Amino acid sequence: MNVLTVERLTYRYPDVTEPALRDVNLSVGEGELVVVCGLSASGKSTLLRAASGLVPHFHGGEISGRVVTDGLDTREHGPGEIAARCGALFQDPETQVVMGTVRAELAFPLENRGEPAAAVARGVEEAALALGIAHLLDRPTHELSGGELQRVALGAALAGRPALVALDEPTSQLDPVAGDELVWLLRRLNEEWGTSILLAEHRLERCLPAADRVVALDRGTVACDARPREFLEWAAAHSRALQTPGAQLFGRAGLRPPPASVKEARATLRDHGLLPRTGEDASPRDAAPSGDARPVKRGLFRRGAREPRAVELDRAWFEWPEGRAALRGLTLAVSPGERVALMGRNGAGKSTLLRLAAGLAQPTRGRVRAAGRVALLLQAPGDYLVREHVREELPAAFLEAAGLSHVADRHPGDLSGGERQRLALAIVLAGDPAAAVCLDEPTRGMDRGHKGALAAHLRELAATGAAVLVATHDAELAAAFADRVVLLGDGEVVADGAPADILGGGWYFATETARILGGAGGVLEPAPGADLLRRRMTVEVAP
Amino acid sequence: MIYRRRDTPLHAARASAGLAYCAAPALVALLCDNPIVLGAALLCVVGAGTAAGVGRELRRAGRIAVPLALMIAAINPLVTREGMTVIARLGEVPGLGQLDVTLEATVYGLLLGLRALVLIEAFALYSAAVDPDDVLRLFRRVSYRSALTATLATRMVPVLARDARRLADAQRCRPARPAPRLALVRAVAGGALDRAVDVAATLEVRGYGAARRPPRTRRPWSRHDLGFVAAAAAMMALALAGTLAGAGGVQAYPVLDVEAGPAQFALAAALVAAALAPFADRRGVTR
Known part of the structure; x- marks a missing residue:
């Protein structure tokens, strides 16, 4: 039996000429975990909103076709009624929590249904235990981290045990640890409770291992609906931007079938004799070629004290008024033209470091020096765009240089995520040349194609002599643009070195290619990884 | 102003009790304009805030409330033409005519400022010490x-x-x-x-x-619920009695007459004692 049936659905938002969804047919069976993917603005969010009844009841617009969610036709039943059958979770954790405490938040949907107090209390306890948030029940929601908030919002979506949960990029605002934990939780709910899950996600390598099916959307239509491995075959032929790094690695090396998980990839490589069998060889860390992936604080004296510095933090502390230290005597020097990825979990001090470098905040102790202006692009590019037209934000010459002349007459709010970010970056770079350019989490909610373009742009910026510092959770982006990775933990530098050293041997802070190859050869990206595999294949057959 | 659950008797009380308790000093300030009674009402709020561990929140509210109170105190003598005791002649002011500042208008301006201060601090106490989710449940029916x-x-x-x-x-x-x-x-x-x-x-x-109308639920009253309801009732009764007996008022115009006798001091002491009494019992405040 299907918990979601979508038949010939076409939907257009109000005041928009192009439909967001065109003739979509889709079904989700009981207990299935279906991943929805596609480039930005391909219709993923709209499809999920149609499943929860927000389209068309909340957003308005024109709709044709039919959506039936667990027996309720969304043309006849609004989101309030469908809420009991379909839980929904969106991207931004902050706007998904409406009550003051976790207990009240979990109770809210049950109370809305008019459940008696005993049933509400039981539902709250069960949801809290299932999601591992029982210890948070009496905590105020405003004190929770992004990962905790997202778990609480998931708990609220699950309270009352709906047959289907629709999740719209729930990990996009989370660090890799919290993101992986959330996907793991979804998998457990799917396997143990039998809850059907419809999950829209950009980072497919994170959720394909758990998926039963993958639905790829392209400009509002279903371009592929297949099992993960078949989807990856399709992506290799039709939409390379949707390929996972593991699938790219296999495709370039001429290996088949494309792997849906690191485990699958390693098993295939082992079967081909391209990876040492368990116990035959040393650990992945030992396989790193340079052998110097040591977690040392090299910082200020890393490259000799006389080298010019674009930005330098010297034993910098930053303490919040309530006493919590965000940075603890951090020392770091970045040279002109250097490309640095700042990594670490949420709260490690990455954003604070960038704010200090750009002069938005002053260190409470220690010193921060810069060789010139430090341009900073904060997490939300939309905050820079306050005028009615793009042409009012920047002079024409700057728009031309940023490749945005064609949108000069549009409202900044109507730009795509990638265009908005390019415009905001062009705004902070306008004026005097910057000694350093800092970006804070620039890839949130960004598809793989846009990430590639951003990495190329960052390399170009560094080639002009500016130091580039990017705070990111995205190991693939770090591998694509950085020549140095600094790993922060609790406001201190815990590792500082070449990307191959830092991202090659980690668990969380590692690229998928590195995890598949066990960090061998310091390879982080699919192309050099495929070269390595081809060399191994040659060695295998040569004798 | 954000609510955070703390281990204090006020936080342990139900929303209706907390709401009534925070409203009581505000009512005192609205009923009485005697400076001793108003001072006692302010002391009730500040004392309760300190005992409830939300002194910092009250100080933060004070940063807005004190300048506002001073502004009221400054404006009142300039716009009020009542009172017999002139303490400053500011001469002819265009649009306002002859401007004479009187002692009565100045003192009454101070009392109005003090009243505003009590009201704002009482609201700050409510915001910091009464669970808004419980208040929502209280009114949802x-x-x-x-x-x-x-x-x-x-x-x-x-x-x-x-x-x-x-x-x-x-x-x-x-x-x-x-x-x-x-x-x-x-x-x-x-x-x-x-x-x-x-x-x-x-x-x-x-x-x-x-959303459907929720079923009625019955929750037993705790000693803290009873304590704060009793304190609120006592403060309101004292304010009412003081007003009826003439102990809580002030005659501002035409000539200032502020009574500061044993009745006012007794009323003030009773108000403060009633406000702080529920904090004496700290059993069962942890959750």
Whole structure:
């Protein structure tokens, strides 16, 4: 039996000429975990909103076709009624929590249904235990981290045990640890409770291992609906931007079938004799070629004290008024033209470091020096765009240089995520040349194609002599643009070195290619990884 | 002003008790304008706030309330033409005519400022010490949606303050000419609307649109519930009795007559004792 049936659905938002969804047919069976993917603005969010009844009841617009969610036709039943059958979770954790405490938040949907107090209390306890948030029940929601908030919002979506949960990029605002934990939780709910899950996600390598099916959307239509491995075959032929790094690695090396998980990839490589069998060889860390992936604080004296510095933090502390230290005597020097990825979990001090470098905040102790202006692009590019037209934000010459002349007459709010970010970056770079350019989490909610373009742009910026510092959770982006990775933990530098050293041997802070190859050869990206595999294949057959 | 659960008797009391308790000093300030009684009402709020561990929140509210109270005190003698005792002649002021500052208007301005201070601090105490989710439950049987809207609107304030700070930071990062003020106001308003739409969508998918009237639930009254209701009732009764007996008032005009006798001091002492009594029992405050 299907918990979601979508038949010939076409939907257009109000005041928009192009439909967001065109003739979509889709079904989700009981207990299935279906991943929805596609480039930005391909219709993923709209499809999920149609499943929860927000389209068309909340957003308005024109709709044709039919959506039936667990027996309720969304043309006849609004989101309030469908809420009991379909839980929904969106991207931004902050706007998904409406009550003051976790207990009240979990109770809210049950109370809305008019459940008696005993049933509400039981539902709250069960949801809290299932999601591992029982210890948070009496905590105020405003004190929770992004990962905790997202778990609480998931708990609220699950309270009352709906047959289907629709999740719209729930990990996009989370660090890799919290993101992986959330996907793991979804998998457990799917396997143990039998809850059907419809999950829209950009980072497919994170959720394909758990998926039963993958639905790829392209400009509002279903371009592929297949099992993960078949989807990856399709992506290799039709939409390379949707390929996972593991699938790219296999495709370039001429290996088949494309792997849906690191485990699958390693098993295939082992079967081909391209990876040492368990116990035959040393650990992945030992396989790193340079052998110097040591977690040392090299910082200020890393490259000799006389080298010019674009930005330098010297034993910098930053303490919040309530006493919590965000940075603890951090020392770091970045040279002109250097490309640095700042990594670490949420709260490690990455954003604070960038704010200090750009002069938005002053260190409470220690010193921060810069060789010139430090341009900073904060997490939300939309905050820079306050005028009615793009042409009012920047002079024409700057728009031309940023490749945005064609949108000069549009409202900044109507730009795509990638265009908005390019415009905001062009705004902070306008004026005097910057000694350093800092970006804070620039890839949130960004598809793989846009990430590639951003990495190329960052390399170009560094080639002009500016130091580039990017705070990111995205190991693939770090591998694509950085020549140095600094790993922060609790406001201190815990590792500082070449990307191959830092991202090659980690668990969380590692690229998928590195995890598949066990960090061998310091390879982080699919192309050099495929070269390595081809060399191994040659060695295998040569004798 | 954000509510945070603390291990104090006031936080352990039910919302209706807390609400009545915080409203009582405000009522005292509205009924009485004797400076001794008003001072006692302020002492009740500050003492309760300190005992409830929300002194910092009250001090923060004081940063807004004290300048406002001083402004009221300064404006009243300039706009009031009553009182017999002139203490300053400011001469002819265009549009206002002859401006004479009287002792009566000055003192009454101070009393009005003190009254405003008590009201703001009482609201700050309520915001910091009474669980808004419990208040929502309290009113949901009467007018669920209005209560929820009010609660959410209150909760949006810190979120929007954070948004405004973020926007200000982004503008500081612009090397070129700063954006005009109007554009910034428009951006903040637009951001607030976007936030509100997101929150509204969340409410919809949590079933708010189809919310049903909840069944009546009975929760036994704890000693803290009873203690704070009794304290609130005592404060209100004392204020009422003082007003009826003439102990809580002041004759401001035409000639100032402020009584400061044993009746006023007894009333003030009784008010403070009633307000602080429920904090003596700290058993069962942890949760």
